[in-house]
Amino acid sequence: MIKSELVQKLAKENPHLYPRDLEKVVNAIVSTIGEALARGDRVELRGFGTFGVKNRSARTGRNPKTGDLVEVSEKAVPVFKTGKEMRHRLNASPTQPKRKAKAAAANINSLVDA
The missing domain is CATH 4.10.520.10 (IHF-like DNA-binding proteins)
Structure with a gap:
């Protein structure tokens, strides 16, 4: 812009x-x-x-x-x-924040490995 x-x-x-x-x-x-x-x-x-x-x-x-x-x-x-808020705005996915997405992926991987 x-x-x-x-x-x-x-x-x-x-x-x-x-x-x-x-x-x-x-x-x-x-x-x-x-x-x-x-x-x-x-x-x-x-x-x-x-x-x-x-x-x-x-x-x-x-x-x-x-x-x-x-x-x-x-x-x-x-x-x-x-700034911190701008970084979060730029890096968060529209549906869920990346931290939650990584945690969900880790939980799925632990279930698959078991």
């Missing part, structure tokens, strides 16, 4: 709000997260995930075309870690 699709979806779910206002809200959220990361802060959205910054130290790399050694400078890279 891209930002414009997010705005359209929010507009459908909230017909009392103007799409241009929703676009301003989405842009404000994204820019606030970006500004916080630029300062080196951590941004946590409960139930969704955490945005942070990780510093990579300087190293010697290789140019893939020529194979020559290249000095790569130190840099900061954004990282994202999903």
